[in-house]
Amino acid sequence: MSVKKKDSAPAPVDYARAEVNAKLTAKQKIRFLAEMLRIRRFEQTALKYYNQGKMGGFLHLYIGQEAVAVGTVLLMGKNDHVITAYRDHGHALAVGMSMNECMAELLGKATGCSRGKGGSMHFFAPDKNYWGGHGIVAGQTPLGLGLAYGLKYKGLKGCCLCYMGDGAVNQGVYHESLNLAALWKLPVIYIIENNQYSMGTSLERSSAMRSRLAERADGYGIAWDIADGEDLYEVRAKTWNAMQRAYEDSLPMVLEIDTYRYYGHSVADANAKKYRSADEIERYKTNHDPIRLWRKRLIDEGVITDAKADELDESIKEEAAAAAQFALDSEDPAPETIFQDVYWEVDNATEAGQTGRHFFGD
Amino acid sequence: MALITYRKALNEALAEEIIRDENVVIIGEEVARYNGAYKVTEGLWERFGDKRVVDAPISEAGFIGMGIGASMLGVRPVLELMFWSFAYVAWDQIINNAGQVRYMSGGLINCPIVIRGPANGGTNVGATHSHTPENAIANTPGLKVVCPATAYDAKGLMKAAIRDNDPVCVMENTFLYGETWEVPEEEYVIPLGVADIKREGTDISLIAHGRAVITALKAAEILEAEYNIHAEVLDLRSIRPLDEEAILATVRKTHRVVLVDENKPFCGVSAQIAATIQEKAFDDLDAPVQRVCSLDAPAIYSPALEPLQLPTPDRVVKKALDIC
Numbered sequence: 001m002s003v004k005k006k007d008s009a010p011a012p013v014d015y016a017r018a019e020v021n022a023k024l025t026a027k028q029k030i031r032f033l034a035e036m037l038r039i040r041r042f043e044q045t046a047l048k049y050y051n052q053g054k055m056g057g058f059l060h061l062y063i064g065q066e067a068v069a070v071g072t073v074l075l076m077g078k079n080d081h082v083i084t085a086y087r088d089h090g091h092a093l094a095v096g097m098s099m100n101e102c103m104a105e106l107l108g109k110a111t112g113c114s115r116g117k118g119g120s121m122h123f124f125a126p127d128k129n130y131w132g133g134h135g136i137v138a139g140q141t142p143l144g145l146g147l148a149y150g151l152k153y154k155g156l157k158g159c160c161l162c163y164m165g166d167g168a169v170n171q172g173v174y175h176e177s178l179n180l181a182a183l184w185k186l187p188v189i190y191i192i193e194n195n196q197y198s199m200g201t202s203l204e205r206s207s208a209m210r211s212r213l214a215e216r217a218d219g220y221g222i223a224w225d226i227a228d229g230e231d232l233y234e235v236r237a238k239t240w241n242a243m244q245r246a247y248e249d250s251l252p253m254v255l256e257i258d259t260y261r262y263y264g265h266s267v268a269d270a271n272a273k274k275y276r277s278a279d280e281i282e283r284y285k286t287n288h289d290p291i292r293l294w295r296k297r298l299i300d301e302g303v304i305t306d307a308k309a310d311e312l313d314e315s316i317k318e319e320a321a322a323a324a325q326f327a328l329d330s331e332d333p334a335p336e337t338i339f340q341d342v343y344w345e346v347d348n349a350t351e352a353g354q355t356g357r358h359f360f361g362d
Numbered sequence: 363m364a365l366i367t368y369r370k371a372l373n374e375a376l377a378e379e380i381i382r383d384e385n386v387v388i389i390g391e392e393v394a395r396y397n398g399a400y401k402v403t404e405g406l407w408e409r410f411g412d413k414r415v416v417d418a419p420i421s422e423a424g425f426i427g428m429g430i431g432a433s434m435l436g437v438r439p440v441l442e443l444m445f446w447s448f449a450y451v452a453w454d455q456i457i458n459n460a461g462q463v464r465y466m467s468g469g470l471i472n473c474p475i476v477i478r479g480p481a482n483g484g485t486n487v488g489a490t491h492s493h494t495p496e497n498a499i500a501n502t503p504g505l506k507v508v509c510p511a512t513a514y515d516a517k518g519l520m521k522a523a524i525r526d527n528d529p530v531c532v533m534e535n536t537f538l539y540g541e542t543w544e545v546p547e548e549e550y551v552i553p554l555g556v557a558d559i560k561r562e563g564t565d566i567s568l569i570a571h572g573r574a575v576i577t578a579l580k581a582a583e584i585l586e587a588e589y590n591i592h593a594e595v596l597d598l599r600s601i602r603p604l605d606e607e608a609i610l611a612t613v614r615k616t617h618r619v620v621l622v623d624e625n626k627p628f629c630g631v632s633a634q635i636a637a638t639i640q641e642k643a644f645d646d647l648d649a650p651v652q653r654v655c656s657l658d659a660p661a662i663y664s665p666a667l668e669p670l671q672l673p674t675p676d677r678v679v680k681k682a683l684d685i686c
Contacts, residue, residue: 083431115468124467131434132467139454142424146431153387153413153437160431173454176424183419341469342503344527352526356555356603359503360634 018237020075026303032074032232033298033309036066036291037316039090042099045320046089046106050267054328055106057119058266062090065259067290068193069094071235072161075243076129079158081147083131083140085165086121087193087261095128099323109330116333117341137198138164138171141190145177148188152250159187159246161239167198169213170206178252182220187246189239190217192256193229199265200275214256222252229259230288260284363544371513371545372402372478372534375520376440378549380406380414383438386524389416389425390442390479399444400480400539422452426477430459430529433475440524446481446533447493460529461504476523481509481533482573482624483661484672492661494624496571497631499531500602507531508554508600511575513543515599518552526554535573555603559612563594566682567612569635570622571598574673578622581678589679591686601631609635610643617648620681622673627655649685654678 015021043061050059062069069090073082076095084091092102097113105112106120113123114133123133131147134140144162151158168174169192181188192213198206207213214224223245227238235257242253262281263269273281298304304312345353366374379386392399394407394417407415418425422443429439443449449456460473483492499507506528510516516534523530560575561582568578575597582593596612598605613619619639623632636651654673662668 081435113468114466114470117468118466122466124470126434126467126470131431131471132463134459136454136458139427139458142427142455143431143434143459145424146428146433146437147435148431149428150432150435150437153385153432154435173423173427176419176421177427179419180421180424180428341465341467343506344464344469344472344474347469348527350527352522352553352555355553355605356600357606358555358603360604360638 015231015233015237018233018240020236020240021233029298029303030312032070033291033294033304034312034316035070035074035094036294037313038099038319039066039069039093040291041316041320042093042102042323043089045324046103047267049107049324055120056108058086058268059106059120060087060266061261061263062087064262064284064289065193065195065229066090067232067235067294068191068229068257068259071232072191072239075236075239076161077158079151079156080243081129081131081158081160082163083144083147083160084133084163085137085140085168086133086135087165088121088123088133091163092123092125092130092133095125095130097123097125097128097130099319100326103323103327104330107327107330108332109327110333110337111326111330115337115341138168138174140164141168141171141174141177144190145181145186145188148181148186148252149184152186157247159189159243161189161191163191163193165198166192166194166196166203166213167206169216178217178220178222178254181252182222185250186252187250188252189242189246190252190254191239192254193259194256195259195261197265197275200269202275212256214254217254222254224254224256227255227257229257230290230293232290232294260288363546365542366513366545367540367542368513368516368534369400369402369539371517372520373404373406375517375524376403377406377409379521379524380410385436385438386440387414387416387437388440388442389418389429391418391420391444393417393442398442400536402534402539403442422448423455426452427455427459429475430455430463430473433473434471438474438524440476440478443477443479445491446479446495447491449477449495456505457502461502465504472527473529474527475529476532477529478520478532479534480536482535482537483656484668485536486663486665486668488663489660494533496531496533496601497625497629500631500634505529505531505602506554507533507602509533509572510599511538511572511597513541514545515552515558515597517545518550519554519599521551522554525551530554533572537573538576552599554600555605556599557605557608558597558599559594560597561593561595563592563616565592565616566618566620566686567594567596567616568620568622568678568682569596569598569609569612571601571631572624574622574624577673577675578678580675581682584675584679585682589683591682593682606638609638613639613643614646617646618685619647620652620654620678620685622678623653623655624672625655626658627653628658630655652681652685654681
């Protein structure tokens, strides 16, 4: 595809009319609002307990980026898979993980999705085709490729949505993955969630490019596109196109979605307000908030009323509060679980799991 | 029993497992049309075709990470590293992804992959190509690592590794590829975590893995012929899981130990074995545990000097005589 030039920008497209959006029911549209609100209220609740010292480690909040996860993940069919980096709460909730298991994981409880072994950056739900939650920048990019390889190897029509931040494009393994994806025609869609900052370093200070990060795909002969992450309809339409390409032609694609995070790289990011201005953050919150915009759109379309939207929001706040209570009330993992979930063969007490010593030091 | 090379034994193991399980796929640099840089995969592409034997570009992190991802959907990739020394460019994928994904997912995921290739010094290729990272792999709970010393073990361990539902690293040896041993015609599998006494003895135990086993066997011959010392040679075969009982049993039998290890001494596999022996068989020892490792400097190129850097039978004999 060609690079968009400012002086020849096409007239705005109404993505509500795109094929994947035109037949959406009111119920579906309201569900998108609900799913975005679930992410936001979950994280706001998590933040409260993080600040109270109830959680360890890092907490990378997704707030501001909700339309990306909801706009993409909810397009998945049974042979579509998803994998992401450490800012993973949004995708986890969007695939249908419960707030309870996610909140309990944040508190390191036995009832957490990873039994308290993964924490914020490492949520998993293979039964929902959700393969994490990965802590090392771009480390998940070849895994996403492998999920696509697995689909193709087994002759299944599906794709892998592999998410990454704008900072991840500068890791070598992403480029190795792009090369392999193109070389072997693997149905992986790399979704760059461009929130403009790789930790505290702005896009301009970290990435060389002609016009867009996704454009680097040109070097591998991979198609690419960009999407406005504050417009749920556009995110859905662009992602759907990429998915069709993966299904029909088993081809990869790079989709760069412009978005913005309101909080720091993580909550522990003390410089959150030094590398960007408070005005910038406020501008995004006021004019570009994906939830606010979607809610307004649904009201304008007559799909929901203000009162109903408030009611929905309240019920989700209650769900988040209940999840926090569930997590607080849950038991810590038992010390003996430290040695569980290391080796499959040991966990399953197979012959292979019982020959030789697997653990040392006592 | 047929006399076949270590290389051929590995080749047979791979072929048999490709036939046995439709999910087994071999991926690596030059494994298909080139027949393998060290010819371990010779003829497999011709026999099994593009789907089962796949030439990868020079992207170890990319194709190993890809193999890990594919294994999550039930594919069982056998990933060849032309040298284990090249693993370092894929370290994040091997250690963080293959090694940790089961734990971090609370046991929801397992990663049935094999990563294999030669890991040895001594071939005059300089320090970058001469690493023996079995100690580093064994230091990562979640990974398994085996170092076969004979064709028989190479075949049996490779088949066990492919059938294992956890990530297994198989470290081979370029010196051994062309050596021959007797290997049975009928199928067999050697479980991981079971050591093997390669030579019975009563006076001293030489404990080793990989090619150091061959060095230890040569030393044992010299000790017998020239000094009437009957050395027992225990081949660990598998580093993690480790056959601790076999180690303690030979120590209790001979009361003297020399550990022979092509790792560097600092935090090498033998350091762990020594710690285990002093912890659990201290009263059975009649002398301090001795070690013969690679000399503690990067692998030197000089063909004149490099043979001195690896454990040699003479160095083993000398250490043995120190405590006998």
